[in-house]
Amino acid sequence: MKIETVRHSFSHILAHAVQELYPGAKFGIGPAIENGFYYDFDLNNPLSPQDLPKIEKKMREIIRQGVKFKKKFVTKREARKIFKSQPYKLELIKEIKGDKVTVYESGNFTDLCAGPHAKSTEELNPDAFKLTKVAGAYWKGSEENKMLQRIYGVAFSNKKDLDEYLRLQAEAEKRDHRLLGQKLDIFHIDEKFGAGLPLWHPKGAILRKTIESYLVEEQLKNGYQIVATPHVAHLSLWKTTGHWNFYRENLFPPMKLEGEDYLVKPMNCPGHILIYQTQLRSYNDLPLRYFELGTVYRFEKSGVLHGLTRVRGFTQDDAHIFCTPDQLSEELVSILKLGLGILKEFGFKDYDVYLSTRPEKYVGTPGNWKKATSSLKYALEKVGLKYQVDPGEGVFYGPKIDIKIKDSLGRAWQCTTLQVDFNVPERMQVTYIDQKGKKQQPIMIHRALVGSLERFIGVLLEHYAGALPLWLSPEQIWVVPIGEGHRKYARQIAEKIESAGFRVKVKEENETMGRKIREGEIQKIPYILIVGDEEIKNETVGVRKRGKGNTGAAKLEKFLKDASLEVENKA
Numbered sequence: 001m002k003i004e005t006v007r008h009s010f011s012h013i014l015a016h017a018v019q020e021l022y023p024g025a026k027f028g029i030g031p032a033i034e035n036g037f038y039y040d041f042d043l044n045n046p047l048s049p050q051d052l053p054k055i056e057k058k059m060r061e062i063i064r065q066g067v068k069f070k071k072k073f074v075t076k077r078e079a080r081k082i083f084k085s086q087p088y089k090l091e092l093i094k095e096i097k098g099d100k101v102t103v104y105e106s107g108n109f110t111d112l113c114a115g116p117h118a119k120s121t122e123e124l125n126p127d128a129f130k131l132t133k134v135a136g137a138y139w140k141g142s143e144e145n146k147m148l149q150r151i152y153g154v155a156f157s158n159k160k161d162l163d164e165y166l167r168l169q170a171e172a173e174k175r176d177h178r179l180l181g182q183k184l185d186i187f188h189i190d191e192k193f194g195a196g197l198p199l200w201h202p203k204g205a206i207l208r209k210t211i212e213s214y215l216v217e218e219q220l221k222n223g224y225q226i227v228a229t230p231h232v233a234h235l236s237l238w239k240t241t242g243h244w245n246f247y248r249e250n251l252f253p254p255m256k257l258e259g260e261d262y263l264v265k266p267m268n269c270p271g272h273i274l275i276y277q278t279q280l281r282s283y284n285d286l287p288l289r290y291f292e293l294g295t296v297y298r299f300e301k302s303g304v305l306h307g308l309t310r311v312r313g314f315t316q317d318d319a320h321i322f323c324t325p326d327q328l329s330e331e332l333v334s335i336l337k338l339g340l341g342i343l344k345e346f347g348f349k350d351y352d353v354y355l356s357t358r359p360e361k362y363v364g365t366p367g368n369w370k371k372a373t374s375s376l377k378y379a380l381e382k383v384g385l386k387y388q389v390d391p392g393e394g395v396f397y398g399p400k401i402d403i404k405i406k407d408s409l410g411r412a413w414q415c416t417t418l419q420v421d422f423n424v425p426e427r428m429q430v431t432y433i434d435q436k437g438k439k440q441q442p443i444m445i446h447r448a449l450v451g452s453l454e455r456f457i458g459v460l461l462e463h464y465a466g467a468l469p470l471w472l473s474p475e476q477i478w479v480v481p482i483g484e485g486h487r488k489y490a491r492q493i494a495e496k497i498e499s500a501g502f503r504v505k506v507k508e509e510n511e512t513m514g515r516k517i518r519e520g521e522i523q524k525i526p527y528i529l530i531v532g533d534e535e536i537k538n539e540t541v542g543v544r545k546r547g548k549g550n551t552g553a554a555k556l557e558k559f560l561k562d563a564s565l566e567v568e569n570k571a
Helices: 003-021 049-064 076-082 087-095 159-174 177-183 202-221 235-241 243-250 269-276 325-345 366-383 453-463 484-499 513-522 533-538 556-568
Strands: 036-042 070-075 100-106 109-112 129-138 147-155 232-234 255-257 260-264 288-297 313-323 351-356 388-390 400-406 412-421 443-452 477-481 504-506 527-531 540-545 549-555
Touching: 003 036, 003 049, 003 100, 003 109, 003 147, 036 129, 049 129, 070 076, 076 087, 076 100, 087 109, 129 159, 147 159, 177 453, 202 288, 202 313, 202 325, 202 443, 202 453, 232 235, 235 243, 235 260, 235 269, 269 288, 269 313, 269 443, 313 325, 313 453, 325 366, 325 400, 325 412, 325 443, 351 366, 366 400, 366 412, 412 453, 443 453, 477 484, 477 513, 484 504, 484 527, 484 533, 484 556, 513 527, 527 533, 527 556, 533 540, 533 549, 540 556, 549 556
Parallel strands: 351 388, 477 504, 477 527
Antiparallel strands: 036 147, 070 100, 100 109, 129 147, 232 260, 255 260, 288 313, 313 443, 351 400, 400 412, 412 443, 527 540, 540 549
């Protein structure tokens, strides 16, 4: 039996249990979802997490009764009689095409459902599911409709898989970047400033700057030119590109200034095109690669905002490549190689890769779509990446490759994206002069390698549980003098460390050495150097390495050499 069928069956049993425990409940929908299921209810009283064990107990009672799932086809008229006291089911019945609908019976519970379900609850393991939370959910996802109560659950074929999932979830909670951001003094989001708009603390700003500097350096090595564009532009520009018409509901509202409408930018590409168009371009100038750490703004609904991983203002490592059709394949190969190399430096080596093809509604010619899709396939195969085809999931303006990185808990995060665009170059009349002196439209590639820096930093914090590699750590080395008489030597050591290019802090507070070491461990400082009488006498430092504890005394020159090698190798 497919796991989706197992989860859908648990959803049905959940509704059955709620009917018995809460007579008069009104039922919405209850699908299987990733790792589990949910069901929406309209109840007289609000549920709380404390109610879930009682509902779980009732579900297990039903499962152990060996109740059979019976599938029936009934007419709409019959269905309306069955669900006469269920307004949400009656609404769904009205929307079903044709006169026949499917219902499932299990004991004294009947649900409007297309299935599939297990043949009997005997096929379900009563110890392989758990209800996880209660949340609000608008009927059909529309804020204009009533708010229902949604019960979420997780379910698997056996208890072992459930226990492993719950273990990973518990570990994920410990690694929650929102908690780490506060604990490590990296960032916070303040409602007084605005939801989905992170405020970066000094250590967070250093972390961002370190990542940005590395990304800029890598782009310059690979033939990109750095550009920068403003945060606002005329609304008419976004109408020309199509962003206003296609994505209006996700954009901030326009601002009217001196009789003109402006929009905070949701994308960087139009600015790059305008830079391209300041000169007449020849085929000899191509490929032309523009790169920008560009901050953009999207008005995500408050319900989907989540720490750094879903925000309203974010910075992308955004680039746009203008190339000829003959250059497309090799450009895509080059982008993939660069992207995989950068991800590896940050510690990501496992991926899920998707190739998304032409949707029903699209711009451009079928011939161009075919060539672009073939080029994407060629690049994936040339680089040796296994991939899945996502039929019809390309964006309206072109096919794309998405790479989802897997973190240390095996969770996938959207990261690298490459998109071939036939739309904006045509709308903005982008051209180059070919070998015959004729105007041609270049192919435009949109690409981001780490994507949103905000989301990427959130993923990094969770991937490393806050213990960032030495090269990324905002505070790399602490020097801890044992007593007041050792402070001068500690400062001398710190000066040499700083001269070697490291971020260092001398811990001179009037606290015990043990307390300072404990604080350094909590703050996940890579190296803590202890200095006292013995170190002054021998001109050494006592080295404590994160995760390993005391590793012994070392000459400062030897320590710095080893640490520099660690940074160079991005270990």
